[in-house]
Amino acid sequence: MNRNGRWQSWVKLGGFSTAGVLSAVLVINTLSVPVRGSTVTYQAQFSSVEGLNVGNPVTMNGIRIGRVDSIRFAPNTDGTSRADVDIEVNSDFTLTSNVTAAVRYGDMLGARYVALSDPGGAIMDVSTDEPPARLAAGGVIPLAQTSPAVDLTALLNGFKPLFDALAPEQVNTLTRGFVETFSGQAQTLTTLLTQIAAMTSSLTNNAGIFTQLIDNMSTLMRTMNTRQPQLEQMLTGLNRLSAAVTSGDRQFEMLIDQGNAVLATLANTVNNSSAAYGDTITNLNSMLQTWQPNTEEFTKLLTRLPEFGDAINRTSSYGGFVSLYLCNFTLKIRSHEANIFGYTHSEVCQ
Template sequence: MNGLLDKKTSVDLVKLLVFVVVTSLATTVLVVTIGNLGFGSSRQYRAEFTDATGVNKGDDIRVAGVRVGTVDDVEIVDRTRALITFSVDEETSVNGGTNATIRYRNLVGQRYISLTQEVGDTRRLPPGSTIPVSRTKPALDLTVLFNGFKPLFQALSPEDVNQLSFELIQVFQGEGGTLEGLLAHTASVTSTLADRDEVIGELIDNLSLVLDHVADRDEQLTRLIRSFRTLVGGLKKDRNAILGSLEEVSALSVETASLIDGIREPFVKDIKELRAVAGSVDKNKAELDRALQVLPIKLNKIGRTAIYGSFFNFYLCEFQGRVNLPGNNQIPVKYQTGSDRCDLG
């Protein structure tokens, strides 16, 4: 009984070992196939790019679409360029005529570097050599590309833009109609734009007219820009004084506020009295007007009276009055002095 049990256990153990080995081999083959891993010797090179956006360590190096290496490192050089270090298979030739171009690997935004051969030095570069910027090209900037379509999208209605975007997504996902349907809708969109060619033409004509006027006044515009630059420069030079004056203005505002708080009650009383004076003037405006009309005559007579010096001479020319007697009797009194000065008036 124990012999049969040991024999069965041994068979199960062998089966388990075979399963583990087969599974490990299959997993290794799958990893190598998916990752395009190579186990041969390789050479390391560098390439300078003006823009290496989206390139990461481990991205593919391809020749004619076939993976021949990987990106080892990405770093910045002189704060203006990107230096990419990569390794390629020993059999891959990198020479003086090799160009490096960053391309899109998929719609997600992953990149790979494509090596192409052009006319030039065919001698293989030694490991560690650098492909200069003159023989490299960055990837297409999709942001700039889509910004170029902004005028088109602005000319379309929101429904047309949404429909076109929806059909693009459906085609790329393989869930929509054929590419022919997408092109048909695109054609309808362009037809809509063609129907508005007159409006677009008028817009271009008006824009041309505006630019002509601006061009005719280029000297004035230049002077305006220079004057504005001088103004900004003066403000920049006086910024400390301006900022300092703001503190003084703030202090003055505080003092003014406290002053107003102190005179508020008498100020309100003065306003009320001024209102009463204005009311009195309004009621007696006729008398005031008559007095103002007579005032020049009075001032003329007073001026003639004071012609002999800084004093006034008064002369009694005539005296009139009444004397009351008992019994309610009155005697009028009138007396002429006969002075020669009375004739001057």
């Protein structure tokens, strides 16, 4: 029983391993997209091949005739750089020296491919007469005859405000039109423009909002332009504040902690004395209402105070002494009264 069990386990392991290897080979063949039959290698020079990967297809008039074999970095004679792309093309076809190459979008997910085009109709069966100016195996398609990849991501990001105002199906249709147009399918340009006109027509109902927004932005920019020195000072101050906070010095943290304690104490004091503060403010309001009509009399009092002081000074000079005892000093304004020295008198006043 043990031998049979081990034998069955080995059989299961072998079957599982075989299935895994076959699946891996299938995936690799699917991703690599090999070219059937014998191939001829050519080189295409691009200023940019962003998004292009080894294994991407090479097409002519929408028909796949090869694949990208390798991509490498190379310098130009003028100090700039380029990308040299080796492509494999089925040997049943040939290219002329007039062939052009472009990196285009394969789908909306960002897949790229190399599209070949020959103005002279260069690709033909080799069994027929050889076309003139044939591009030999290993020949180079120079920079002057290639078109780099278009960064549609940056282009579509510029239309983000428009996409936010459209329905998802409208966004998909418009994006597909962008991809097809900038991938070289010129016949879709008219369709793209028609789609843009139709989709943006629904936004005309909000023309007043957009106009107001533009006006507000213009006013804001003019204000910022006139306040440029103050804006620079504010940014400089914020920069210094940020530098001080991030410098690692704990003084800022201590200041916040101490300020928090002071505010807590002040809040507690105000809370405990809220009734007294209310009475004080009420009495102060009443006093000011009484004081205001008698401003002239109060001004006269303040004017005569220096004369009163001079008289006391003359009386007490040259050895003369005057003993003044203020037994009571009360300020009374209508029904409001304030005794400065209190109601307890000294022995002299008793």
